[in-house]
Amino acid sequence: MTSRIPGADEFTSRPMPREELLRQISPTLPLHQVDESRSEPVDALTYEVVRHRLWAITQEMGETLRRMSGSHVVTESNDFNFSICDELGEQVQVGTFNIGLIGSMDLAIVWTLRNRSDNPGIAEGDMFLCNDPWIGGGLHQNDAAILAPIFHEGKLFGWTTAIAHQVDLGGPRPGSFSPSAQDVFGEAAPTPPLKVVRGGVLQRDVAEAWVRRSRLPHLVGLDLRAKIAANKNAAEQILRLITKYGADTVKVVMRRMMDDAERRLRAKLETLPDGTWTAVGYQEQSQTGDRGLYAIKVAMTKQGDRLVFDFRGTAGQTGIINCPYPGLRAGIVFTMLPLLAGDIPWAAGGLMRCFEIVTDEDTITNASFPAAVGKGPFGPAWGAGNLVAEVLAKMLDAEPDHRTDVQSICNGTTDLCVVSGVDVRGGGSKGFVSPVFDVMAGGYGAQVYHDGVDTGGRLIIPAARAPDVEMTEYLYPLVALWRREQTDSGGPGRQRGGMSGSVCYVQHPDQQGTMSLVVSGTGKVANQNVGLAGGYPGNSQLDLVVRGIDLPQLADAATIPGGLDELGGEVEVLPCEGESTLGPGDALYLHWQAGGGYGDPLLRPAESVGDDVLQVRVSAAAARDVYGVVLGEDGEVDPAATDGLRQELRTRRASGAGLSSTPPMAISTPELEEARRLDDNLVVLDSPHGGTVACVHCGTEIGPLAGGEFVAALARRESAPTEAGPHIWHDPSEYVDAEIVFRQLFCPGCLTAVHSRVVPVDHPLPADDYRSWA
Numbered sequence: 001m002t003s004r005i006p007g008a009d010e011f012t013s014r015p016m017p018r019e020e021l022l023r024q025i026s027p028t029l030p031l032h033q034v035d036e037s038r039s040e041p042v043d044a045l046t047y048e049v050v051r052h053r054l055w056a057i058t059q060e061m062g063e064t065l066r067r068m069s070g071s072h073v074v075t076e077s078n079d080f081n082f083s084i085c086d087e088l089g090e091q092v093q094v095g096t097f098n099i100g101l102i103g104s105m106d107l108a109i110v111w112t113l114r115n116r117s118d119n120p121g122i123a124e125g126d127m128f129l130c131n132d133p134w135i136g137g138g139l140h141q142n143d144a145a146i147l148a149p150i151f152h153e154g155k156l157f158g159w160t161t162a163i164a165h166q167v168d169l170g171g172p173r174p175g176s177f178s179p180s181a182q183d184v185f186g187e188a189a190p191t192p193p194l195k196v197v198r199g200g201v202l203q204r205d206v207a208e209a210w211v212r213r214s215r216l217p218h219l220v221g222l223d224l225r226a227k228i229a230a231n232k233n234a235a236e237q238i239l240r241l242i243t244k245y246g247a248d249t250v251k252v253v254m255r256r257m258m259d260d261a262e263r264r265l266r267a268k269l270e271t272l273p274d275g276t277w278t279a280v281g282y283q284e285q286s287q288t289g290d291r292g293l294y295a296i297k298v299a300m301t302k303q304g305d306r307l308v309f310d311f312r313g314t315a316g317q318t319g320i321i322n323c324p325y326p327g328l329r330a331g332i333v334f335t336m337l338p339l340l341a342g343d344i345p346w347a348a349g350g351l352m353r354c355f356e357i358v359t360d361e362d363t364i365t366n367a368s369f370p371a372a373v374g375k376g377p378f379g380p381a382w383g384a385g386n387l388v389a390e391v392l393a394k395m396l397d398a399e400p401d402h403r404t405d406v407q408s409i410c411n412g413t414t415d416l417c418v419v420s421g422v423d424v425r426g427g428g429s430k431g432f433v434s435p436v437f438d439v440m441a442g443g444y445g446a447q448v449y450h451d452g453v454d455t456g457g458r459l460i461i462p463a464a465r466a467p468d469v470e471m472t473e474y475l476y477p478l479v480a481l482w483r484r485e486q487t488d489s490g491g492p493g494r495q496r497g498g499m500s501g502s503v504c505y506v507q508h509p510d511q512q513g514t515m516s517l518v519v520s521g522t523g524k525v526a527n528q529n530v531g532l533a534g535g536y537p538g539n540s541q542l543d544l545v546v547r548g549i550d551l552p553q554l555a556d557a558a559t560i561p562g563g564l565d566e567l568g569g570e571v572e573v574l575p576c577e578g579e580s581t582l583g584p585g586d587a588l589y590l591h592w593q594a595g596g597g598y599g600d601p602l603l604r605p606a607e608s609v610g611d612d613v614l615q616v617r618v619s620a621a622a623a624r625d626v627y628g629v630v631l632g633e634d635g636e637v638d639p640a641a642t643d644g645l646r647q648e649l650r651t652r653r654a655s656g657a658g659l660s661s662t663p664p665m666a667i668s669t670p671e672l673e674e675a676r677r678l679d680d681n682l683v684v685l686d687s688p689h690g691g692t693v694a695c696v697h698c699g700t701e702i703g704p705l706a707g708g709e710f711v712a713a714l715a716r717r718e719s720a721p722t723e724a725g726p727h728i729w730h731d732p733s734e735y736v737d738a739e740i741v742f743r744q745l746f747c748p749g750c751l752t753a754v755h756s757r758v759v760p761v762d763h764p765l766p767a768d769d770y771r772s773w774a
Contacts, residue, residue, distance in 0.1 A: 008369035011192055012134050013107040014325065015352070018088055021110060026118035031087045032155040034251045042252050050245060050253040051345070057237050058082045058095040061162060061230040068226035071219045072475055073165050076467035077437040080164035082230065083348070084238070085109060087156045090349030092254040096462045099337055100139055100377055101163045102348060103330025107136030109147055109159050112193045124151035125200035127228060129210065131169065132190040134369055136326040139377035141188040142166050142176050146196070148231035150238055152247050158254070160234040162227035166220050167433050170213035173518050174420035174433045179577040180288040181320050181372040188374070189213065197228060216433055258350030265341055265354045266305035272399050275770040276301045277391035280763060281383050282526040283364060284736060285576035286319025291737045293526060293760055294321060294364055296383050300391040307355040309388065314363040320577065322367035323376030329357060331385035334460040339392050339407060375520055378414040385460065386412060386528050393532055394768060397679040403448045408497060408535055408596035410459040411442025412528030415541050415592040419582065421515035423477045425508055434476045436503065436590060438483055441466040443490055443498030443538055443594030445529070448680065452498030452595035454617070455485055477508035482560050486539070486591060488619050488727045492626045493535030493597020494604045494680065499617060500539055500594035504561070506549070506587050515582040519543050519574045523593050525732045525740055527758045533680035534753030535597030536626070539727035543574040544589040545582060564589060576735055599680040600753040601627045602646050603666060606637045622726050650751040653744070657715035663751040666697035678770070681747065681754045691770075700749030708767040714745040714754065721758045
């Protein structure tokens with residue numbers, strides 16, 4: 001049962017109409033507002049010049065922060081972002097860094113306007129510091145934002161914001177992440193907006209209280225000043241823009257940018273089929289010692305030019321796997337912008353007008369204070385974002401003009417591992433806290449016409465980077481034995497998911513003590529990086545400590561180990577949520593998630609599989625067992641043997657699904673090629689009683705489209721998760737109590753895979769309703 005804290009509701013923020021917000025702002029705060037109908041018209045050239053200048057300013061804010069910050073979170077991995085907003089906080093322009101960090105920045109400004117405009121007031125030269133996930137401006141307490149009002153001629157013209165992940169902001173564990181927290185009081189403290197700069201002067205008392213909470217006050221203090229500088233430089237440039245073009249002109253451009261983004265997204269939505277698409281995902285282990293699975297559910301309804309995301313039915317808040325409402329909203333935004341608005345300028349204020357959120361209170365995606373929310377961004381917020389990506393892809397796949405935008409789920413989530421201890425290299429004694437950011441190199445999901453990008457980064461952080469290994473070794477007492485792409489990690493499919501990688505670290509030879517490890521990883525059981533249209537999921541996440549490795553790997557090593565089996569020692573499998581240690585004779589191994597595949601792997605051209613084997617993207621064993629491709633001793637594809645093996649694998653599918661007949665080979669049926677598609681395998685045939693779903697490969701009519709009734713007629717097979725490919729290593733019973741299966745649904749005629757998931761045995765079957773086609 002949720003424990004309520006009196007007065008906690010005052011520290012929540014939700015979107016509200018502009019008219020209502022205006023009524024809640026103190027009348028002592030003058031606002032710059034413009035009536036576009038009464039303003040001088042802005043010509044197209046001026047509009048484009050001002051628009052591009054605002055975009056450039058957000059990018060320049062990134063350079064300012066990167067040059068001043070001493071944190072490798074910023075300098076190496078780009079885990080930060082910026083926005084330029086109008087006077088009421090609607091975001092006019094956002095940066096291309098961590099999109100999740102701007103998904104709720106407007107909510108933080110709205111709260112500040114409502115609660116700070118009277119006391120202590122919002123004045124020229126002020127800036128506010130905030131890291132409260134319920135208010136917005138970040139997804140957990142480690143995301144700290146600076147909100148800076150811009151005044152022109154005494155009126156509030158707009159805002160700039162700068163936000164970055166802070167390595168440590170206190171709490172019981174280094175890195176401020178505690179897998180055993182019972183509530184927010186076992187984590188870093190959330191801070192509602194505080195005036196940290198007053199009249200252009202940094203308030204020393206506030207700044208010192210802020211850094212006092214951290215184990216790394218020098219880094220947190222430097223980041224604080226870097227964000228202030230980024231905001232200050234941006235304000236100066238915006239004011240110069242106003243001086244050149246006039247305040248009203250710049251504001252008209254800002255309003256028009258958001259209106260144009262809204263108009264273009266609504267126009268795109270109008271071209272897509274109406275209907276409801278559903279998806280269910282899971283969070284594993286709510287905290288240390290737990291062995292449960294917790295469902296996140298979404299039903300996305302598209303009607304005309306609007307989307308509604310309904311998360312009702314999601315599991316109640318529990319453990320540390322929670323995010324407040326701003327985190328849920330950010331999960332939608334950081335997925336929608338690159339997937340649905342990739343060809344639209346990111347005036348996020350306009351794009352956010354196109355969707356609505358429906359959600360229960362007190363759930364893991366809409367948690368109430370004082371729930372623990374330290375895992376919010378890379379747990380439930382990212383998990384919700386994956387489901388949004390899945391339902392968006394289904395919608396786009398059903399419209400031929402948008403199939404180029406379809407993408408299977410990317411790397412699923414981050415693999416969090418925080419290493420901390422005392423660096424004694426060179427006779428020193430300096431504490432350090434370091435998240436392992438090599439995991440930024442995630443695999444992208446496969447598309448309809450392209451394989452996923454190998455170790456391409458993060459969908460939600462377009463400018464993400466994996467840090468330079470040598471920089472990591474310079475900053476921290478760690479030595480990398482390897483960082484490499486992992487064969488077979490990408491989700492198998494007609495188009496293969498992008499590969500992920502692994503990294504293996506040991507202590508620096510000068511270190512003698514034991515380092516602490518805090519780990520958190522979702523996707524070790526029920527995959528986050530699912531495939532589409534029968535494509536298999538990418539690899540499951542795996543975190544290990546190898547105890548007592550062979551000494552030559554610690555000093556004077558002349559070769560790079562080929563893998564874990566060459567390290568010696570004993571393997572300790574790390575849990576989804578927990579803590580461990582790294583001693584002088586140990587190795588830390590992290591293998592993060594890849595992208596999901598698209599389409600049935602048996603439909604992948606054999607020559608492409610052969611090339612994957614040649615390029616060490618796919619093993620010869622996976623080529624044979626998953627793709628059904630036989631390679632000769634010379635590495636060339638054996639066409640006859642491949643056809644025979646693929647037919648054998650289809651027969652095995654039929655047997656596993658309880659069918660006795662031998663299925664035919666899947667060969668596209670020309671007369672169905674132009675029929676309306678649901679995805680790579682299924683089309684809709686018109687009939688007097690509504691649409692009927694058929695297989696494009698063999699022509700089998702499966703069942704009615706309406707309400708997803710055809711799903712019940714699909715052949716179904718459930719097997720061990722290892723059947724999803726050689727990249728699923730560990731028995732799920734090591735992590736959870738639920739029975740986990742690899743579930744596949746096939747065309748009952750040719751046994752082509754149309755749906756493939758690693759899920760709990762009670763996972764619901766898909767029930768999408770394409771209402772405009774029924």
